[in-house]
Amino acid sequence: MAASRLIDRRMGIFLAGLFVLTVAVPVGNLWIAGQPVPTYLVALIGKYLCYALLAVALDLVWGYCGILSLGHGAFFALGGYAMGMYLMREIGARGVYANPVLPDFMVFIGWKHLPWYWLGFDHFWLAAIMVVAVPGALAFVFGWFAFRSRVTGVYLSIITQAMTYALMLAFFRNEMGFGGNNGLTDFKDILGFDLASHETKVGLMMLSAVALAAGLLLARWITTSRLGKVLVCLRDAESRTRFLGYRVEHYKLFIFTVSAMMAGVAGALYVPQVGIINPSEFSTANSIEIVIWVALGGRGTLVGAALGAILVAGAKTLLTGWFPELWLFALGALFVLVTIALPNGVLGALEGGIGRLRRGTPTREAEA
Amino acid sequence: MTFVLRIVVVLLTLAGAQHAGAADFAKLVNALPHGSYHERADVVREIGKTGNPRAVEVLQALANDDLKVMADGTVVIVDDKTGAAVGAVEGASLGTPSADSLTRVRVNNMVRRAIRTATGMLTLRSPDxxxxxxxxxxxxxxxxxxxxxxxxxxxxxxxxxxxxxxxxxxxxxxxxxxxxxxxxxxxxxxxxxxxxxxxxxxxxxxxxxxxDPEIARAVTSALASIAETQRMWRLAQNVWYGLSLGSVLMLAAVGLAITFGVMGVINMAHGELVMLGAYTTFVVQQVIRADAPWLFGWSLAIAAPLAFVVAGAVGIAIERGIVRHLYGRPLETLLATWGVSLILQQAVRTIFGPDNRDVGNPGWMSGAFPLGQMQVTWNRLWILIFAFAVFAALLFVLKRTPIGLQMRAVTQNRAMAANMGIRTGRVDALTFGLGSAIAGLAGVALSQIDNVSPNLGQNYIVDSFMVVVFGGAGNIWGTMAGGFALGIANKFLEPFTGAVLGKIVILVGIILFIQKRPRGLFAVKGRAVEA
Amino acid sequence: MSQQPHMIGGLPPEAQPQLYLDGVSRAFDGFKAINNLSLVIERGELRAVIGPNGAGKTTMMDIITGKTRPDTGQVLWEQSVDLTMLDEADTAQLGIGRKFQKPTVFENHTVEDNLALALKGDRSPFAALFYRAAAKEAARIDELLGIIRLGDLRRRIAGSLSHGQKQWLEIGMLLAQDPQLLLVDEPAAGMTDAETMLTADLLKSIAGARSVIVVEHDMDFVRALDCKVTVLHQGSVLAEGRLDAVSAMPEVIEVYLGR
Structure with a gap:
């Protein structure tokens, strides 16, 4: 029962593919002579997997609850900053200024003491808690206000966008104590493992794959529970759900917070793999790009969101490499095409087509 | 020596400096190289009082270290490039003496101050x-x-x-x-x-x-009164800055108020339509610079209608090509128009390059004039006037013209309007086109105060949405109130918080405000029950 | 408009009204949707509310269910709970069920799930997250499917039902909530004559154990309900009594037939 509830056909196929990837990539990178999988590709795949987890997080709120968050990049970035703070402290006296406590950028702007909110980030466990606690707390407070006063639809989207924009402006300020423009970078190691080594990169990539699988299963568990059904209810008929006695705002708050935490984890895994976190991660454009991953893959399908993220991010890497000036045209066209021609995403269109051929009856996900 | 000099100065002062003739001027100039800095400063002051037409030149030469003494004691002004010397007193050319034969008349800060004051006194009699x-x-x-x-x-x-x-x-x-x-x-x-x-x-x-207690009292009360006056002027200055920012925000947002407020369509490409307006201005100015420089003063007047047409046409194309298929699906509209904004940005980047383009201010837009204790720049003032003009015109179109009536009819009851023979599709396209065209006009104005780059639109999109949401969608008066309220609030916060933090405070404020009034300041209240 | 043609002031002391509205007003932008409305519903009573469009029927139900707050007036539930302080979820959990005029069911869920989600129970997110179906609830769902005669369609997606079937499903959801008071907005709309009569019988059978307020336009349906009728006009009660008596009143005729 539990297994079949969590792992349907598409989830099974995806997880199997993910498993093959997590085995094949390390083998190809570390153990086969001639290194058929170069290390840069390992880091790249790891990055895509983080994006996929982020997309799953957004799909939870958008696909199942109808909340189009244009600020999920903020939760991702906050998780990333929490991890970045740990990695900064981990550098210790190996920085340019060789200050055992203060990160280089603080020495540079003339700070003498570590600000209080940096205390304890030399402990990995505290950083790990903050990775979920900070995005979760922000989502909780933001959601508490927004959902209680019934801000919905595009208004909600616009204020989530304002939220991430405000955070971007804040993090650009040097006085915030997060490295301003440059953000946090020059990391050396994580828990004693050298970040530049092949093994660490492979390890982080495998960890990202595990996190993605766990995130997918958690999301699947939530959406197939009764709570998931209530979410779909309030997505489709919010008022009706209230009149049945469900506190719509509590449900929204729950899923929004869970989703933000998941995004935070994605950000935390992302930062050591790309080696930098800066305020541009908060930009509104980034957050909207997440939405197109989900829309392309198919909202309300979880696996589709993950696939969409990998597809778009992969296409971005290839296109910006070959024809940099074409990328934004392609991305823009993708937004237009997906919303007009593929309202259910690639997965929805694919399965909808197969479903109609097989049964001739509407499927559960047909209208999302 | 010093003693002699002092006597000269005192004598001259007693004689009444304003009557000092050419002889006195010569005496003073020849006294300049001698004595201490203190005495030199005294001499400078006396020269200032002579009112001699050559005095300014001599003093400026002194300040610039160009005043030298020749071996024979003649004081000369030496051009530091050519080395040509002229007599300081009468201005006659004295050839090009060798540098070795010249001694510089030195100055320090005290003497420089005296020079500044003295030249000031001299220019008091300038004919200008x-x-x-x-x-x-x-x-x-x-x-x-x-x-x-x-x-x-x-x-x-x-x-x-x-x-x-x-x-x-x-x-x-x-x-x-x-x-x-x-x-x-x-x-x-x-x-x-x-x-x-x-x-x-x-x-x-x-x-x-x-x-003296009487003086102290008078000064204390005068200082208090001055502080009050200054406070009022600072207030006025802040209000002015706020109005100016507000007019910019209103211009950027009022087109959005039509597409979002009236039609319920989220147009994320609105900022890019503003950008197109700015680039239209750039192109117009390029053509004028190349082919008809005498028209430059008219460049904005020419660019405005063109920007209106360009942005309006692009807007209509967006509506017919994309938005039309997505009515009733606001979130999808948001995403699709975001895609359009990326394409427009990249198109402009490809055509015009990624850097800032130079859009000039015509003469009547540049400079500033003082108003009491504040400075008012012409471009800000004209933009404020322009913003009101656009607003008034828009109001007129919406309330007093047949097309405005049709627009309102379609927004209020689409089915009924269609039944009455209004071609709703055409009205939709025109409404969207109008909102877009106004974005183009905003672009012409913004080109005068902001960098014209492919990112221009991105800088305004969050702000303009905030204005519309704050003012209340569906109400262009609300957009005006929202624009000015946010503009003024921003400028009043800035002195306390700095520009960036002020903006953050405003954003957070709006986010909280929307919680209280989810439909904005001037919400259109209805009793319609959505099931 | 200020006359109060009924018995609020002289409420008999032994009366135990389920719902008590007194002097309730609510204006929208100056338009008085509800104007000094007073209404008493006895426990177990079946009441029909009629009135022309804009009489304030929907706003009245919004106020009772906590969707809209009245500007003035008192709304009491079982003589103790102030409904004006509650919202929709509170009133629903208190035992007030509402059926909309336009049938609203959860189109992406099966018929069965629609009923299961409506069943009385803990509504908190965490309860829902760890929820496991119990045998008792399955039995109750079977029973409800029997009442609304959708047993064969239990695994169908609700969005694919016909208009009438959706009406029945929504009534079934209302029953699943096990409410003390049912607010039913035009249940007969879109039903065949036979279905209309079945609905009337169903509502009559529900009343007694629960209180029911039916808002309806269809006079045949109201007649079939055979109960006390309240006529609303411009936000106030115009008349109250048996249908025959009410429909004979000149002021009611005037309102319905125009000046």
Whole structure:
């Protein structure tokens, strides 16, 4: 029962593919002579997997609850900053200024003491808690206000966008104590493992794959529970759900917070793999790009969101490499095409087509 | 030597410097190389009082280290590039003496200050009233007792009322530094109190601790009154900055108020339509610069209708091509128009390059004029006027024209409007086109104060949505109120928080505000029940 | 408009009204949707509310269910709970069920799930997250499917039902909530004559154990309900009594037939 509830056909196929990837990539990178999988590709795949987890997080709120968050990049970035703070402290006296406590950028702007909110980030466990606690707390407070006063639809989207924009402006300020423009970078190691080594990169990539699988299963568990059904209810008929006695705002708050935490984890895994976190991660454009991953893959399908993220991010890497000036045209066209021609995403269109051929009856996900 | 010099100076002073003839000027100039810096400064002041036409040139040469002494003791002005020397006293050319034969007349900061004051005194008699005004302002700023005579002379000769008033105030400031009678000083204090600006405050504040209780009292009350006046002007300045920012926000948002507010369509490409308007201005100016430079003053007047048409046409294309298929699906519309915005940005980047393009201000848009204690820049003022004009025109179109009536009809009841024979599709396209065209007009205005780059639109999109959401969708009066409220709030926060933090505070404020009034300041309330 | 043609002031002391509205007003932008409305529903009573469009029927139900707050007036539930302080979820959990005029069911869920989600029970998110179906609830769902005669369609997606079937499903959801008071907005709309009569019988059978307020336009349906009728006009009660008596009143005729 539990297994079949969590792992349907598409989830099974995806997880199997993910498993093959997590085995094949390390083998190809570390153990086969001639290194058929170069290390840069390992880091790249790891990055895509983080994006996929982020997309799953957004799909939870958008696909199942109808909340189009244009600020999920903020939760991702906050998780990333929490991890970045740990990695900064981990550098210790190996920085340019060789200050055992203060990160280089603080020495540079003339700070003498570590600000209080940096205390304890030399402990990995505290950083790990903050990775979920900070995005979760922000989502909780933001959601508490927004959902209680019934801000919905595009208004909600616009204020989530304002939220991430405000955070971007804040993090650009040097006085915030997060490295301003440059953000946090020059990391050396994580828990004693050298970040530049092949093994660490492979390890982080495998960890990202595990996190993605766990995130997918958690999301699947939530959406197939009764709570998931209530979410779909309030997505489709919010008022009706209230009149049945469900506190719509509590449900929204729950899923929004869970989703933000998941995004935070994605950000935390992302930062050591790309080696930098800066305020541009908060930009509104980034957050909207997440939405197109989900829309392309198919909202309300979880696996589709993950696939969409990998597809778009992969296409971005290839296109910006070959024809940099074409990328934004392609991305823009993708937004237009997906919303007009593929309202259910690639997965929805694919399965909808197969479903109609097989049964001739509407499927559960047909209208999302 | 020093003693002799002093006597010369004292004698000349007694003789009355304003009557000092050419001979005195020559004597003074020849005295310049000698004595201490202190004495040199005294001589400079005396030269200032001569009013000799060559005095300014000599003093400036002294300040620039170009005043030299030849081996025979003649004081000359040497051009530091060509090395050509002219006699300091009469200006006759003296050839190009070798550098070795020249001794520089040295100056220090004290002498430089004296030079500044003296040249100021000299320009008080310049035939150009603007120069006299500037000199009078300098005199007020660096008032000293020895200016009084020169100022009296200038006041007597002055014909321009504004300059005269300023000179009188400068004289009052100078009087305060003498040991004039209390009544005279109190009158001077009153005069400066009425002026009420920073210069008056600077002139008065040293006297706040004066020994004479009457003067101290007068100064204290005058300083309080000046502080009040200054506070009012600072307030006015902030209001003006706020209005100016508000007009920009309103311009950027009012088109959005049509597409979002009236049609319920989220157009994320709105900022890019603004950008297109700015680039249209750039192209118009390029053509004018190349082919018809005499038209430059008209470039904005030519660009505005073109930007209106360009942005409007692109808007109509967006509506017919994309938005039309997505009515009733606002979130999808948001995403699709975001895609359009990426394409437009990249298109402009490909055509015009990623860098800022130079859009010039025509003459009537550049510069500033003083208004009391504040400076008003012409471009900001014109943009404010332009914003109101656009708003008024829009209001007229919506409320007084057949197409406006049809637009309102379609928004209120699409099915009914269609039944009455209104071609709703055409009205949709026109409404969207109108909102977009206004974005183009906003772009023309923004090109005058902001960098014209492919990212121009991105910088305004969050702000404009905030304005519309804050003001209340569906109400263009709300957009105006929202624009100005946010503009003024921003400028009032800035002194306390700095620009960036102020903006963050505003954003957070709006996020909280929407919680309280989810439909904005001027929400259209209805009793319609959504099931 | 200020006359109060009924018995609020002289409420008999032994009366235990389920719902008590007194002097309730609510304006929207100056338009008085509800104007000094007073209404008493006895426990177990079946009441029909009629009135022309804009009489304030929907706003009245919004106020009772906590969707809209009245500007003035008192709304009491079982003489103790102030409904004006509650919202929709509170009133629903208190035992007030509402059926909309336009049938609103959860189109992406099966018929069965629609009923299961409506079943009385803990509504908190965490309860829902760890929820496991119990045998008792399955039995109740079977029973409800029998009442609304959708047993064969239990695994169908609700979005694919016909209009009438959706009406029945929504009534079933209302029953699943096990409410003390049912607010039913035009249940007969879109039903065949036979279905209309079945609905009337169903509502009559529900009343007694629960209170029911039916808002309806269809006079045949109201007649079939055979109960006390309240006529609303411009936000106030115009008349109250048996249908025959009410429909004979000149002021009611005037309102319905125009000036």
């Amino acid at each position: 009233p603007a120069k006299r005004l500037a000199a009078a302002r300098d005199a007020l700023r660096s008032a000293s007792p020895d200016q009084i005579e020169a100022l009296d002379a200038a006041i007597g000769a002055e014909t321009d009322a504004g300059v005269k008033a300023l000179l009188t105030e400068a004289r009052a400031a100078a009087v305060l530094k003498t040991d004039a009678a209390t009544t005279e000083k109190v009158a001077a204090i009153r005069l400066l109190e009425a002026r009420g600006d920073e210069a008056a405050r600077a002139a008065l504040s040293p006297l706040a601790t004066a020994k």
